[in-house]
Each structure stands twice: as structure tokens, then as C-alpha cells.
Amino acid sequence: MLAFTIRRLLQAILVMLVVALIAFTLFRYVGDPVNQMVGVETSAEEREALRERLGLNAPVMVQFARFIGHAALFDFGTSYQFKQPVADMIGKRLPATLELSLVSALLALLVGIPMGVYTGLNRDSALSKFFLSVSLIGISLPTFLIGILLIFVFSVNLQWLPSFGRGEVVQIGWWSTGLLTTSGLKALVLPAITLGLFQMTLIMRLVRAEMLEVIRTDYIKFARARGLPDRIVHFRHALKNTLVPVITIAGLQLGTIIAFAIITETVFQWPGMGLLFLQAVQNVDIPIMAAYLMLIAFLFVVINLIVDILYFLVDPRLRAERAVH
Amino acid sequence: MSEHPLLSVRDLKVDFPTRRGTLKAIDGISFDIARGEILGVVGESGAGKSLTGSAIIGLLEPPGRISGGEVRLKGDRIDNLPAKAMRHIRGKRIGMIFQDPLTSLNPLFTIGEQIVETIMAHLPVSEREARERAVHLLDEVGIPAASQRLGAYPHQFSGGMRQRVVIALALCAEPELVIADEPTTALDVSVQAQIIRLLKRICRDHGASVMLITHDMGVIAETCDRVAVMYSGRIAEIGPVADVVRAPRHPYTIGLMGAIPTLDATEDRLTQIPGSMPRLDAIPSGCAFNPRCAHVFARCRQERPEPIDVGSSKVACWLAEEDGSRTIVDKKKADQLS
Ligand SMILES: Nc1ncnc2c1ncn2[C@@H]1O[C@H](COP(=O)(O)OP(=O)(O)OP(=O)(O)O)[C@@H](O)[C@H]1O
Numbered sequence: 074m075l076a077f078t079i080r081r082l083l084q085a086i087l088v089m090l091v092v093a094l095i096a097f098t099l100f101r102y103v104g105d106p107v108n109q110m111v112g113v114e115t116s117a118e119e120r121e122a123l124r125e126r127l128g129l130n131a132p133v134m135v136q137f138a139r140f141i142g143h144a145a146l147f148d149f150g151t152s153y154q155f156k157q158p159v160a161d162m163i164g165k166r167l168p169a170t171l172e173l174s175l176v177s178a179l180l181a182l183l184v185g186i187p188m189g190v191y192t193g194l195n196r197d198s199a200l201s202k203f204f205l206s207v208s209l210i211g212i213s214l215p216t217f218l219i220g221i222l223l224i225f226v227f228s229v230n231l232q233w234l235p236s237f238g239r240g241e242v243v244q245i246g247w248w249s250t251g252l253l254t255t256s257g258l259k260a261l262v263l264p265a266i267t268l269g270l271f272q273m274t275l276i277m278r279l280v281r282a283e284m285l286e287v288i289r290t291d292y293i294k295f296a297r298a299r300g301l302p303d304r305i306v307h308f309r310h311a312l313k314n315t316l317v318p319v320i321t322i323a324g325l326q327l328g329t330i331i332a333f334a335i336i337t338e339t340v341f342q343w344p345g346m347g348l349l350f351l352q353a354v355q356n357v358d359i360p361i362m363a364a365y366l367m368l369i370a371f372l373f374v375v376i377n378l379i380v381d382i383l384y385f386l387v388d389p390r391l392r393a394e395r396a397v398h
Numbered sequence: 399m400s401e402h403p404l405l406s407v408r409d410l411k412v413d414f415p416t417r418r419g420t421l422k423a424i425d426g427i428s429f430d431i432a433r434g435e436i437l438g439v440v441g442e443s444g445a446g447k448s449l450t451g452s453a454i455i456g457l458l459e460p461p462g463r464i465s466g467g468e469v470r471l472k473g474d475r476i477d478n479l480p481a482k483a484m485r486h487i488r489g490k491r492i493g494m495i496f497q498d499p500l501t502s503l504n505p506l507f508t509i510g511e512q513i514v515e516t517i518m519a520h521l522p523v524s525e526r527e528a529r530e531r532a533v534h535l536l537d538e539v540g541i542p543a544a545s546q547r548l549g550a551y552p553h554q555f556s557g558g559m560r561q562r563v564v565i566a567l568a569l570c571a572e573p574e575l576v577i578a579d580e581p582t583t584a585l586d587v588s589v590q591a592q593i594i595r596l597l598k599r600i601c602r603d604h605g606a607s608v609m610l611i612t613h614d615m616g617v618i619a620e621t622c623d624r625v626a627v628m629y630s631g632r633i634a635e636i637g638p639v640a641d642v643v644r645a646p647r648h649p650y651t652i653g654l655m656g657a658i659p660t661l662d663a664t665e666d667r668l669t670q671i672p673g674s675m676p677r678l679d680a681i682p683s684g685c686a687f688n689p690r691c692a693h694v695f696a697r698c699r700q701e702r703p704e705p706i707d708v709g710s711s712k713v714a715c716w717l718a719e720e721d722g723s724r725t726i727v728d729k730k731k732a733d734q735l736s
């Protein structure tokens with residue numbers, strides 16, 4: 074277990090280094106950082122002084138090392154456009170994106186798994202067929218269209234829920250949360266559904282397929298033959314065996330949710346990182362783009378690590394132990 | 399009033415409705431199992447042995463269904479019970495052991511968890527008592543250091559050990575009948591005999607009857623009290639092991655006996671039966687065995703023989719009816735002499 078964790082950590086660090094290299098290249102070679110920071114009227118000497126101060130004259134390897142050193146401390150320099158430290162800007166936006174993503178992911182899991190179990194166990198029921206048909210819509214409609222449809226129905230026509238923004242937020246330390254106010258929660262509903270719908274249908278279909286497979290195994294037959302109640306056979310014996318693939322996909326999907334929040338955030342004008350990133354792209358605000366890239370990569374790596382550790386907890390066969398005869 | 403046999407199966411039929419018509423996988427079989435008795439069930443692959451077991455315990459997989467006949471446990475019908483009542487019979491009154499010990503245990507739970515949950519599903523005991531019982535059972539089936547192995551996972555046991563755990567699981571709520579479906583086929587030859595002996599001993603100790611499904615006539619001869627020979631969803635011959643093995647009457651049984659080597663093989667041993675069992679959608683009219691039978695005559699192709707009493711056996715063969723007192727082997731010899 075320990076050796077495994079260490080190996081995975083080393084792999085994670087390697088991945089982060091590669092991403093850092095890309096971010097660094099972006100930062101250093103897409104346009105001239107100095108040109109982005111100063112006005113047209115700045116003299117050549119002033120530019121040279123700034124260049125020296127920023128360390129842009131040092132050898133590339135040294136610059137890269139410095140970049141990594143700073144990145145490790147979440148220091149990504151100053152935004153070209155807003156003239157504020159990038160770390161602060163992201164720090165302000167991060168809670169909005171993470172709350173939206175986590176709520177979407179929870180929604181996808183809490184609805185998707187039971188629906189998958191149900192449709193797997195009751196293949197031929199009318200409700201199963203209904204779920205499956207609806208899930209086709211979830212899979213085939215693009216996110217922005219779902220968002221716009223939801224806004225049209227629930228905000229414009231019914232006027233139940235707000236169509237944009239995050240509602241009122243409460244500050245807890247540096248973290249701003251919308252989960253503690255009614256308007257914040259209301260504002261969360263439509264974006265969370267929009268963002269989570271695709272993952273929900275995906276998880277439902279995955280759990281269903283796994284369930285159909287597991288239900289046919291010998292150990293499920295034997296569990297039935299021992300007279301265990303259906304509840305235990307289905308939710309203890311069968312469901313746990315579907316979890317390994319579900320954890321994998323759910324983990325990967327959480328990363329995707331965070332990354333793809335960009336679209337949902339745009340549709341709902343959600344003040345998260347995705348929106349910030351899009352603005353940064355429009356303004357060629359390289360430090361923000363680099364920081365965003367690193368952050369998303371970091372989240373992916375962390376999620377993957379957690380997924381690997383969950384495997385160990387779920388499946389005893391992976392815990393290295395010798396068979397005893 | 400005569401006492402009911404433990405298990406009584408009468409004219410049991412199992413169908414598989416398909417698009418191209420209904421397949422009759424089990425077509426009217428009847429047999430009893432007495433208390434404490436071990437009934438062997440043999441027959442070629444596809445004869446319907448496993449289906450018979452599944453039908454008794456109420457675990458036919460749809461679209462398979464019981465389409466006729468009845469199953470009685472100590473006189474009470476169990477083939478038409480609601481799901482919940484049937485669940486209380488499974489495990490508690492009828493235990494089942496499947497072929498493959500490697501896949502019968504859930505890989506994600508310790509064997510302790512699996513035994514304890516089964517005991518607690520059927521008996522009014524606390525978790526502690528259930529654990530004690532589990533240790534005792536594991537000890538009984540010959541798992542060394544049983545109390546320390548409760549927390550072990552199935553993959554930490556060898557195949558033979560796993561099958562012992564499976565036997566403990568099937569017996570943990572003291573069932574009156576154990577259906578063992580080829581319990582040793584997947585095991586190493588060296589442990590097969592051990593497991594069969596263990597099964598026999600432990601069922602005797604717990605007073606459980608056994609329905610032992612197997613391909614191995616040797617196992618039948620050594621272990622069982624009576625044996626049923628199945629062919630194409632029907633019972634060809636059923637009777638005390640001594641009679642069926644030593645003096646088989648149905649040509650199919652004779653063929654099966656010919657397939658196992660015997661020490662006193664002085665007589666003209668029949669070689670392997672030619673041909674193969676018919677598919678379910680192409681069962682010939684009359685006796686299903688007639689295309690492969692060396693003694694076939696006109697009646698066999700038209701009328702289906704029902705099992706009739708021959709000594710203490712029942713044989714479904716027209717020859718047995720015509721010549722009830724003599725075995726076919728005798729008849730054949732007589733043919734040769736004349
Ligand atoms: N789901 C099904 N649909 C159609 N036919 C089936 C189905 N399940 C079993 N059968 C048929 O029922 C017959 C009896 O099957 P069964 O499994 O009882 O055979 P068996 O005697 O146990 O054979 P084996 O020795 O191979 O285990 C076979 O011909 C099989 O093809």
C-alpha cells in the first residue's frame with residue numbers, strides 16, 4: 074500500500090511537471106510578457122530594466138525552476154489585464170466553481186446510482202424504459218442547449234428560479250459560499266442540473282450495465298440460494314461489486330465537470346473560474362491562463378490519486394497479501 | 399398415515415418459452431428423497447440436472463419457469479410459494495452448493511461477514527452468537543485456525559478451502575436438504591474425494607439429506623444411497639445405487655456404466671454410446687433415447703415409456719416392461735447364444 078502510494082505520488086509529480094512546462098512555455102513564449110505589461114510609451118531602457126527585474130534574462134532552465142518554485146506556492150504573478158495577483162483572483166473565483174461542480178457531481182451520483190440500480194434490476198419495467206429514453210436526451214443534447222432550455226422554462230416562463238449569478242454569498246474566511254442562503258441555493262439549482270445531467274445519465278447507464286453483469290454472477294446466485302433478503306443481495310453484494318468501475322468513471326467525470334464548468338458558467342453568468350478563464354483567453358491574459366491550466370491539472374491529479382486509494386478500500390484483492398492455503 | 403418423504407417431486411415440468419416455441423427442458427420427472435438419504439443425479443451435460451435443482455429451490459432464471467407438477471417439502475407444497483416465503487426456505491430448509499467454489503463467494507466480503515449475515519438472516523441470534531457459530535462451522539469443515547480466518551477474504555483461500563467455506567455456508571442455518579450441483583468438478587483431482595467425503599460426513603452429522611448432482615459414477619457408487627439417471631429432461635432410471643450400478647436396466651444407464659472402468663470387467667462391455675443427446679428443440683417422439691439405443695424397436699419410436707417398477711428401481715424403457723425380471727445384458731447374451 075505504502076509503496077503503491079509513493080509510486081502514484083511520484084507519477085503525479087511528473088504529470089504536474091509536464092503541465093508546468095506547458096504553462097511555462099505559454100507564459101514565456103506566447104507574446105512577450107514585457108510588452109503585455111507596459112504601455113507603448115515605455116522606453117527601451119525601462120523595458121530592459123523590467124525584463125531584468127522579472128528575471129527574463131536568466132537561462133531558460135533557471136526561469137523554469139523559478140516558475141515551478143512560485144507555482145508551488147500558488148504564485149502565478151500579476152494579471153496583465155486586471156493588474157492584480159492571479160492567485161487572489163482565482164482564490165475569489167475558485168469557491169464558486171468548486172461548489173457548483175461538487176453539487177453537480179453529488180447530484181449525478183445520488184440520482185444516477187439509484188436509477189442505475191433500479192433500471193439494472195427491473196430491466197423490463199415501464200419506468201426503466203422511461204429512464205433510459207430520458208437519459209438518451211441527457212447524453213445527446215449539448216450542455217448549453219440544456220441550460221438555455223432550463224432558463225427558458227424555469228426562469229422566463231415559470232419565474233421560479235434565477236437565470237444568472239450566484240445569489241447572496243456568505244464569507245467564511247477566504248471561502249465564499251452560496252450554500253447558506255436561500256437565494257444562493259436557488260441560484261445553484263439550474264446550473265447544477267445543467268452541469269450534472271450528462272454525468273448523471275452516464276453514471277446511470279454505467280451502473281445499469283455493471284449491475285446487469287454482476288446480477289448474473291455465481292456469488293449473487295449463491296447469495297440468493299442462501300436465502301438472503303433481496304435488499305442485502307442487491308445493495309450489499311451486487312452494488313459493491315459495481316463500485317470499482319463507477320469510482321473510476323465518477324472520479325474522471327468530476328475532473329471533467331470542473332473543467333467543463335466553463336460552458337455552464339458562461340450560460341448562467343456564474344462568477345467562477347471558467348468565466349475568468351474565458352475572459353483571460355479573450356484578452357490574452359497569459360498568467361491567468363497558465364494558473365488555470367495548472368490548477369485544473371492539479372485537481373485531476375488529486376482526484377486520480379483519491380480514486381486509486383478508494384480502489385484499495387473497496388477491493389481487498391488489491392491489498393497485497395499472500396494467499397494462505 | 400404414512401409419513402411424508404422429506405422431498406417429493408411429482409411430474410415436475412420446466413419450460414423455456416422462446417420465440418420459436420416452448421422448449422421443454424424438464425418434462426415430467428418424479429422422485430422422492432427420504433430423510434437422511436443421499437440421492438445421486440447423473441446424466442450427460444444438458445440432461446436437466448441443474449435445472450431440477452434450481453426449480454426445487456425456486457431459483458429458475460427467467461424466462462425459465464415451472465409449468466407443471468409439484469414439489470413438496472415434508473408434505474407442504476413449495477413450488478408455488480410467494481417470493482418472501484420461498485426466501486425463508488432457501489438457506490434455512492434447503493441449502494445449495496454450486497459447482498465453482500472460486501466464484502461462489504463474493505470477493506469483496508470476508509468469509510466471516512458472509513457466514514454471519516447468512517446465519518442472521520435465518521436464525522434469531524445475536525451477531526456474537528452468529529460469529530461463534532461461524533467459527534464452529536469452519537472448524538467442522540476443516541478450516542485450520544478458524545477463528546483467525548473469519549476476517550480473511552475468499553482470494554486468500556485455495557480452491558478446496560473455498561469449497562469447504564461454501565459447504566459451511568450452505569449448512570449454517572441447519573437445512574434439512576442440501577442440493578450439491580457438481581460440487582467438485584472445478585477442483586483439483588487430489589481434493590475432490592476429500593470434499594465429497596466431507597460433504598457426506600457433515601450432512602450426516604447435521605441430519606441433512608443430500609441431492610448430489612455429478613458426472614462421476616464412481617462418486618455415486620461410493621457416496622449415494624440411491625441414484626437417478628437423467629436423459630433429455632426425464633428420468634431414465636432411478637433406484638438403489640447397488641441395483642442401478644451393478645445391474646442397470648435402461649440401455650442408457652448401461653452405456654453410462656460402460657463409460658467407467660470396473661475391476662470385474664469380464665462381460666462384453668458396451669463402449670461409448672454413439673451419437674449425442676438431442677437438442678431441446680429436436681427431441682424425437684417416443685423414447686428420447688431411441689436414436690442412440692442399440693435395442694430400439696418400433697414401439698420406442700411411437701410411444702413414450704413411463705417409469706415402471708422393476709424390483710426396487712423405476713425404469714422408463716419398453717424393454718423393462720416386456721422383460722421386467724431380466725436385465726438387458728442377460729437378454730443380449732441370450733440373443734448371442736441362440
Ligand atoms: N435460459 C435457458 N434458455 C433455454 N434453454 C436453457 C436455458 N437454461 C438451460 N437451458 C437448457 O436446459 C437444459 C438443461 O440444462 P441444465 O443446466 O439443467 O443441464 P445439466 O444437466 O445441469 O448439464 P451440465 O452437466 O452441463 O451442468 C439444457 O439443454 C439447456 O440448454
Ligand SMILES: [Mg+2]
Pocket residue numbers: 447448449579
Ligand atoms: Mg449443470
